[in-house]
Amino acid sequence: MTTALNAKFSFETCVVGAANRLAVTAGRAVAENPGTAYNPLFIYSGSGLGKTHLLMAIGQSAKKLVPELNVEYLTLDEYVEAFHAAVAAGQGDAFRRRFENVDILLVDDVQFLTNRKEMQTELLRLTEALQTAGHQIVLTSDRPPGDISDLDERLISRFSGGLVVDIGAPDYETRVAILRRKAEERAARFQPGVLEAVAGGEYHNVRELLGVLNRLVAYQAVNEELTAEGAKQLLGLSEATPAAAPAAPPDEFGSFLQDVTATVGKAVEAWRARVAEAIIRWEGEGYRTKRLEALLDEETPAAVDEVITRFAADVERLKALEAEVAALDPQAAGQSLFRDPERLNEAEAAAATVQAGAAPPPGPSGAFPLSTYAVGPSNEMAVNAVGAVLEEPGRQYNPLVLIGRSGLGKTHLLHAVGLELAKRPNAVVACLSTQAFIDELIAAIDGDRVEWWRARYRRVTALLLDDVHLVAGKERTQEELFNLFNLLQGGDRQLVFTAPTHPSKLTGVEPRIVSRLEGGLVAELGEPDRAVRRAVVERLLTQQQLSPDATFVDYVADRPADSVRTLVTLIQRVIEAATAQDRPLSAGLAREVLEGQPPEKGRRTTGFRTSGLVVSSLGGIRSREKMVWDWPDPADRLLEELR
Amino acid sequence: MSLVNFTTREITCKIVYYGPGRSGKTTNLHYVYGRVPEARRGRMVSLATQTDRTLFFDFLPIDLGQISGFATRFQLYTVPGQVYYNATRRLVLQGADGVVFVADSQARQLDENIESLQNLQSNLLGMGVDIRSLPVVMQYNKQDLPRELILEAPELDDALNFRAVPSFPADALHGQGVFETLKAISELVLKKLAAGSAA
Numbered sequence: 098m099t100t101a102l103n104a105k106f107s108f109e110t111c112v113v114g115a116a117n118r119l120a121v122t123a124g125r126a127v128a129e130n131p132g133t134a135y136n137p138l139f140i141y142s143g144s145g146l147g148k149t150h151l152l153m154a155i156g157q158s159a160k161k162l163v164p165e166l167n168v169e170y171l172t173l174d175e176y177v178e179a180f181h182a183a184v185a186a187g188q189g190d191a192f193r194r195r196f197e198n199v200d201i202l203l204v205d206d207v208q209f210l211t212n213r214k215e216m217q218t219e220l221l222r223l224t225e226a227l228q229t230a231g232h233q234i235v236l237t238s239d240r241p242p243g244d245i246s247d248l249d250e251r252l253i254s255r256f257s258g259g260l261v262v263d264i265g266a267p268d269y270e271t272r273v274a275i276l277r278r279k280a281e282e283r284a285a286r287f288q289p290g291v292l293e294a295v296a297g298g299e300y301h302n303v304r305e306l307l308g309v310l311n312r313l314v315a316y317q318a319v320n321e322e323l324t325a326e327g328a329k330q331l332l333g334l335s336e337a338t339p340a341a342a343p344a345a346p347p348d349e350f351g352s353f354l355q356d357v358t359a360t361v362g363k364a365v366e367a368w369r370a371r372v373a374e375a376i377i378r379w380e381g382e383g384y385r386t387k388r389l390e391a392l393l394d395e396e397t398p399a400a401v402d403e404v405i406t407r408f409a410a411d412v413e414r415l416k417a418l419e420a421e422v423a424a425l426d427p428q429a430a431g432q433s434l435f436r437d438p439e440r441l442n443e444a445e446a447a448a449a450t451v452q453a454g455a456a457p458p459p460g461p462s463g464a465f466p467l468s469t470y471a472v473g474p475s476n477e478m479a480v481n482a483v484g485a486v487l488e489e490p491g492r493q494y495n496p497l498v499l500i501g502r503s504g505l506g507k508t509h510l511l512h513a514v515g516l517e518l519a520k521r522p523n524a525v526v527a528c529l530s531t532q533a534f535i536d537e538l539i540a541a542i543d544g545d546r547v548e549w550w551r552a553r554y555r556r557v558t559a560l561l562l563d564d565v566h567l568v569a570g571k572e573r574t575q576e577e578l579f580n581l582f583n584l585l586q587g588g589d590r591q592l593v594f595t596a597p598t599h600p601s602k603l604t605g606v607e608p609r610i611v612s613r614l615e616g617g618l619v620a621e622l623g624e625p626d627r628a629v630r631r632a633v634v635e636r637l638l639t640q641q642q643l644s645p646d647a648t649f650v651d652y653v654a655d656r657p658a659d660s661v662r663t664l665v666t667l668i669q670r671v672i673e674a675a676t677a678q679d680r681p682l683s684a685g686l687a688r689e690v691l692e693g694q695p696p697e698k699g700r701r702t703t704g705f706r707t708s709g710l711v712v713s714s715l716g717g718i719r720s721r722e723k724m725v726w727d728w729p730d731p732a733d734r735l736l737e738e739l740r
Numbered sequence: 741m742s743l744v745n746f747t748t749r750e751i752t753c754k755i756v757y758y759g760p761g762r763s764g765k766t767t768n769l770h771y772v773y774g775r776v777p778e779a780r781r782g783r784m785v786s787l788a789t790q791t792d793r794t795l796f797f798d799f800l801p802i803d804l805g806q807i808s809g810f811a812t813r814f815q816l817y818t819v820p821g822q823v824y825y826n827a828t829r830r831l832v833l834q835g836a837d838g839v840v841f842v843a844d845s846q847a848r849q850l851d852e853n854i855e856s857l858q859n860l861q862s863n864l865l866g867m868g869v870d871i872r873s874l875p876v877v878m879q880y881n882k883q884d885l886p887r888e889l890i891l892e893a894p895e896l897d898d899a900l901n902f903r904a905v906p907s908f909p910a911d912a913l914h915g916q917g918v919f920e921t922l923k924a925i926s927e928l929v930l931k932k933l934a935a936g937s938a939a
Contacts, residue, residue: 270806349919350775354804356923360930361751361807373749373809393749 102160102170106153112278113381114271117147120262122383124151124235128158129423129431131166131201131233135260137224138235139242142264145302148237151264152203155235159201162423165544169196170203177209177216197226201233208238208245210252217249224255267303269354272296274378275303276310285314290325290359297355298334368401369393375405384412385437411438418448424544458537458553461515461528461561469636470506470513471661473628479620483510487517490559491589494618496582498565499595501622504660507595510622511561514593518559527554528561535567535574542573554581558590565594565614569605582613592617625661630654633661637668638682645682652684656691667691751812753929754835755922758860759842760852761821764881767912768842769800769816772922775915776802796820797832814926821856830863838875838929840921842912843900845882845890853900871903875928878907879921884914 108128113121120142126134138155142148156168171179183192196202202223210217227234238245241263242256267275276292295313300306309332316331317323323331362370372393376386388408392398419435434440434447472480485493497514499507515528541550554560560581568574585592596603599621600614625633631654638645653671658664674690675682745751757765766786773784782801797817804812817836819829833839841860843853861871880896891899893909901907906924910917 268805349915350777350780353919353923353926357804357812357926357930358807360927361810361812363931365808365810370808376749377806377809 102153102156102168104157106150107157108154108382110278111147111150111154112267112271112275113378114267114274116265116267116271117151118381120151120264121381123260123262124155125158125383127201127233127235128155129162131159132231136228136233137256137259138233139238139256139259139261140235140264141238141241141261143239143266143302145304146264146266147303148239148264149205152205152235152237156201156203159233162420164424166200167198168201168203169199170205172205173207173209173216176204176220177213180216180219193223196223197230199227199232201235202227204234204236206238207236207256208240211245211247214249217252221249221252221255224252228255266301267306269296270377272300272306274374275306279307279310280314283310283314285310285317286322287313287317287328288322288324290362291323291328293358293362294325294329294334294355295332297351297358298332368398371405372401375408379408379412382412383436384415385439387437387439408438411441414441415444418444422448422451452549457525458527458557459529459533460526461512461519463516465509465512465516467513467517470509471625471629471632471636473626473630473632475623475626475629476506476510479510479622482618482620483514486514486591486593490518490521490591491586495586495589496592496594496614496617498600498614498617498619499593499622500597500599500619502597502624502660504662505622505625506661507622508563511563511593511595515559515561518561518591521558524559525557526559526561527557528559528563530563531565531567531574534562534578535571538574538577551577551581555584557585559593560585560590561593563595564597566596566598566603566606568610569603575607575610579607579610579613582610586613624657624659625664627654629661630656630658630664633664634668637665641672643672643682646684648684649682649687652687749810751807751810751930751933752815753813753837753926753933754815754817755838755840755925755929756833756836757816757818757840757842758829758833758856759821760844760849760856761823763821763842763844763849763853763856764910764912765818765821765840765842766798767881768840768879768910768918768921769798769818771912771915771918772802772816773800775919780804796828816922823855823859826859826863829859830866833860833863834867836874837933838877838925840877840879840925841900842879842881843896845880845892845896845909846885847889847891850891850899853896857900875925875932876903876905877921877924877928878905879910879912879917880907881910881912881917883909883916884911 108121108125111117111121120140123135123138124140127136127138140148140151153170156170159166160168180189180192183189204220207220210220224234236256241261242248242253245253273293273296276296280287280292291313295309296306298309300309312332313323313328328334365373372389376389376393379386379389386408388404392401392404398404415435415438422435432447434444437444467483470480479499482494482497486495486497499510501507512528515526518524519526538547538550541547562578568578582592594614596614599619600606600611603611631650634650634653638650649671653664653668656667658667671682671687671690674680675686678686680686757768759765769784769786773781780803782803785799797819800816802814802816804814806812817832819825819832839860841857843849843857864871864874878896878901880891880893883890883893893907897907906928908917908921908924910921912918
């Protein structure tokens with residue numbers, strides 16, 4: 098049903114010029130990161146300017162990077178035909194499911210959606226489904242979405258929601274490059290200046306240009322070698338005869354341009370032109386060309402062609418390395434060193450590192466430094482334990498398990514420990530949520546690279562996992578964690594975990610892991626005490642550059658809060674109220690906001706009493722029992738009870 | 741300043757249209773402007789008086805795109821022809837890579853042509869430039885006027901072109917000779933730039 102991707106249509110065979118650079122760059126980005134970069138990508142241009150080539154190149158490149166990807170290319174007509182056939186066979190749902198499982202869907206010629214309402218609906222549904230699932234969709238058309246007549250508004254907005262790019266007619270330089278590339282592919286040789294003269298003509302698209310090249314090749318096969326002038330005559334590109342076209346003025350500028358081109362061609366040594374063209378080509382593909390640029394600064398460099406060939410070979414090697422790395426670690430493949438042939442050695446080393454699994458796992462977040470962690474009697478024990486861990490990582494308290502309810506600062510302390518440990522020489526600190534750890538393992542299993550994943554974690558000097566209770570019921574993760582735990586602990590490498598409760602109370606976690614967690618130090622973080630609350634208030638005010646009166650800090654610090662998170666929310670509310678009412682931060686305002694004011698007299702509407710909690714106008718939540726004035730009107734209550 | 745910059749891969753040529761007042765310098769630029777595709781040309785800047793006399797100078801940038809791997813740009817300038825704008829002329833002339841001397845073919849304008857040519861030579865000398873070392877072409881404009889009013893190209897060659905630089909009869913208003921002139925000066929300038937960069 099779907100058309101196979103034509104191997105000839107790849108990014109490597111695509112000549113990039115000013116007219117298509119944006120489209121090609123977007124296409125590459127999509128191929129490298131399907132579903133994330135531009136989704137959907139909508140490419141439009143006139144016929145014969147390379148839409149299909151680009152579409153297939155995206156598919157091939159993506160497949161090359163990740164061979165497991167399910168890529169489908171088809172024209173809109175094929176899609177319509179297949180849909181009708183499926184519906185006729187009573188297989189409509191199977192058809193839909195099939196396309197919803199495609200990782201990259203490439204649809205050519207969507208302008209034919211005009212007057213096909215049912216297909217528009219179908220495509221809209223499919224686009225939505227693919228986007229929701231994070232799958233990539235790339236469409237081409239001969240006009241922008243808004244210009245496709247009779248197209249559903251929702252489809253227009255869908256198509257325009259990603260990136261809409263156009264491909265223009267190739268400029269002169271691109272035409273020359275295309276002709277040279279195609280002549281090379283066909284092993285056709287032409288006298289110098291012939292292709293340039295041919296490219297000087299007016300062409301509306303690339304197919305027309307290739308047709309002209311075919312004529313030249315065919316002519317040369319049976320005649321003598323063409324000269325530039327001969328080629329122009331053959332193609333009717335010579336100066337127009339005044340009698341033939343009296344109305345159309347001769348293209349004086351085009352002729353001037355040709356003259357200048359010829360003069361520059363003579364004036365600039367041939368080797369410089371070759372180098373400059375190579376630079377334009379590789380720059381267009383996104384590679385750094387410092388080595389070639391350096392050639393241009395020399396007067397008469399030796400072995401120019403060798404340098405260019407070597408450079409091209411280096412670029413090819415970089416491409417291969419990048420592809421290898423992308424298969425293992427897509428993030429690492431995005432590094433700029435894979436685009437700089439001068440750093441080929443570094444790229445080789447980086448690739449080797451990735452292959453050896455040495456790409457560092459996720460580290461601690463810089464947003465949680467130890468210096469901003471509020472300390473008080475309620476968390477003193479945990480903080481002291483952290484101090485001991487930082488003094489001698491891996492020796493004392495290994496593992497350290499921080500427990501406490503949500504919002505008490507476990508994650509902050511965990512990342513703070515990670516940041517401090519990361520400061521040590523040669524430290525490789527893995528600090529991540531257990532969920533991320535599980536997800537990585539699943540992705541590794543899915544990508545058949547568990548060994549690589551293991552190697553990544555085996556080389557860390559410290560492993561810090563947030564919310565370790567999430568391993569509950571995940572047998573494979575527990576198995577991996579158990580082995581990793583033993584390996585790291587045996588090597589005196591620090592382990593730190595957080596959990597909401599004591600390890601012995603965790604359900605669904607294997608006893609062998611529980612016992613190991615208990616084997617270190619389990620430090621509990623209590624509800625924030627006054628000192629902690631005070632420190633949190635002061636830190637928050639300093640961060641926001643606010644200076645309230647002293648009563649405010651005292652008031653908030655004195656107010657009980659079950660967690661740091663709650664406290665921060667309360668302070669934030671007061672700050673927002675102060676800004677909204679343009680009043681200074683004070684204990685009075687805080688009291689007003691946090692404890693509320695008596696409401697105006699009057700009958701309350703039912704909207705205020707839909708639950709046991711009452712929402713105040715300032716956003717706070719008050720318990721109804723404590724606020725007598727919030728009792729609903731007895732008449733309302735009666736009505737409600739009757740309902 | 742002329743430039744073949746191998747590092748940035750740019751060629752920039754500054755060409756100045758010189759000549760007496762009302763000889764057709766701005767008309768040359770207007771014709772070129774009209775023939776250059778929109779994408780290739782910059783905005784033509786023309787500072788003129790109410791009677792369309794060039795007050796300061798005209799400027800037309802043209803982008804020829806990538807040629808042999810070099811981003812090639814031409815900057816065409818005109819000078820005000822009137823005698824009293826000599827300071828402006830000197831300013832515009834600075835850094836010129838080539839000069840098109842636009843002469844008025846009318847017989848009665850011969851003295852103005854000679855005076856302007858002398859003025860060009862002395863302004864160049866003032867900048868330390870020998871006119872013999874600078875690419876120059878002559879354009880004999882207004883050749884479309886009645887024969888009895890104008891001098892023909894050979895006569896003007898005899899009167900003005902004693903250095904035997906390339907010369908072109910022209911009718912700038914209708915475009916005859918405009919691009920021929922531009923091509924000739926461009927070729928001279930580019931050859932000179934290449935020779936300079938090779939040296």
